[in-house]
Amino acid sequence: QSALTQPASVSGSPGQSITISCTGTNIDIGRYNLVSWYQQYPGKVPKVIIYEDVQRPSGVSNRFSASKSGNTASLTISGLQAEDEADYYCCTYGGSAIFWVFGGGTKLTVL
Amino acid sequence: QVQLQESGPGLVNPSQTLSLTCSVSGDSINDGSYWWTWIRQFPGKGLEWLGYIYYSGSAWYRPSLRGRLAMSIDTSNNQFSLKLSSVTAADTAMYYCARAIYKNGVVVISFDVWGQGTMVTVSS
Numbered sequence: 403q404s405a406l407t408q409p410a411s412v413s414g415s416p417g418q419s420i421t422i423s424c425t426g427t428n429i430d431i432g433r434y435n436l437v438s439w440y441q442q443y444p445g446k447v448p449k450v451i452i453y454e455d456v457q458r459p460s461g462v463s464n465r466f467s468a469s470k471s472g473n474t475a476s477l478t479i480s481g482l483q484a485e486d487e488a489d490y491y492c493c494t495y496g497g498s499a500i501f502w503v504f505g506g507g508t509k510l511t512v513l
Numbered sequence: 514q515v516q517l518q519e520s521g522p523g524l525v526n527p528s529q530t531l532s533l534t535c536s537v538s539g540d541s542i543n544d545g546s547y548w549w550t551w552i553r554q555f556p557g558k559g560l561e562w563l564g565y566i567y568y569s570g571s572a573w574y575r576p577s578l579r580g581r582l583a584m585s586i587d588t589s590n591n592q593f594s595l596k597l598s599s600v601t602a603a604d605t606a607m608y609y610c611a612r613a614i615y616k617n618g619v620v621v622i623s624f625d626v627w628g629q630g631t632m633v634t635v636s637s
Contacts, residue, residue, distance in 0.1 A: 438623040440560075447609070447630060448560070453623035491560055495621070501573060502562035502621075 405430065406492055406505035413511040419480040422508045424492030425473060430503060432473040436495040439468060439477045442507075443488045452477060479510070487512045515540040517610050517628035525604075525635050531597040535610030535628060542591045543568045548613040548621055549586065549593045553606040554630070561606075565613055565621070566593055600635045607632050 407425040414420040424437070431437055439452040450459055452468040455475065465480045475494070479486055492505040521533035535549070542549060548565040555561070564574035566584040574582045578597070586593040597604060612626040 436620070436622060440624075447627045448624075449627075450623045450625050453614075453625075459623075459625070489558065493560070493562075493624075499576065501564075501575060504560040504562070507558055507560070 405496065405500060405503035406494065408490075408492060408505035408508045410506070411509045411511065413513055414479075414482045415513045416482050416484065418482050419478060420482060420510065422477045422479075422490055422492075422510070424475040424477070424505050426475070426494060426496075426503075427473055430473075430494050430496035430500070431470065431475055433497070434495045435470075437468070437470060437475040438493045439466075439475075440491045440493065441488050442491065448491065482512055484512050486510060515612065515626050517612065517626060519608060519610050519628045519631040521608075521631055521633070523632055523634060525600055525633060526637050527601055527635055528599055531600050531604065531633055531635070532594065533608055533610075533631065533633070534592050534594045536590075536592045537612075538591070540612075541588075542586065542593065543588050545618065546615055548615050550611040550613045550624055551584065551595045552609045552611055552624065552627075554609065555606045563595065563597075567615075602635050605633065605635045 435455045437455045440448040442448040489507045491507045516538045518536045525531045550565040551563040566572040572584045581598045583596045607630045609630045610628045611624040613621045616622045
């Protein structure tokens with residue numbers, strides 16, 4: 403059982419925006435500004451697309467944005483494209499008792 | 514650019530020790546800006562952080578694996594390793610090595626470079 407809760411799947415049509423939530427607790431997401439998000443295509447390696455809650459690495463499309471409120475982090479993808487179809491994982495630090503934890507992953511389908 | 518490559522046996526017998534090595538190219542493992550990390554992904558797709566090691570040899574492990582997990586680092590050969598003992602079928606997974614950014618020498622903020630992964634199956 404994952405420490406962070408994500409919806410198993412989300413879907414959207416090209417051009418639309420979708421949001422993926424990631425719910426933790428006050429000892430992980432709620433305590434540290436260390437939420438990161440990873441995009442993974444089938445059979446490929448995870449790629450970081452957001453770090454430190456809202457920061458976007460160089461080279462990542464600005465269609466990807468993130469936010470956090472309390473114990474819930476969110477990833478928003480705007481202007482959906484077919485190439486965005488992938489699995490998305492949230493991750494955060496949870497202190498020395500658990501260190502780093504991932505969400506169970508969300509499969510994004512572009513209709 | 515930096516590349517990481519895992520190596521090790523793809524099949525391990527139950528109760529034996531799983532040993533993997535990650536070779537780093539394009540960057541010195543002595544760079545104090547990073548922690549060198551192991552992450553695994555189960556066949557059902559869930560990701561699990563196993564631990565990381567610093568160039569100095571300091572390491573942090575997933576609490577639930579303490580006692581079974583050990584990491585080491587070989588700065589002369591620019592590689593780091595993982596040993597997981599007493600494996601069971603539950604340890605069957607894709608094992609990735611990754612680089613963790615250590616911002617300002619204070620906090621790890623993300624896993625920015627990953628190896629291609631190596632699939633390890635625990636079975637007799």
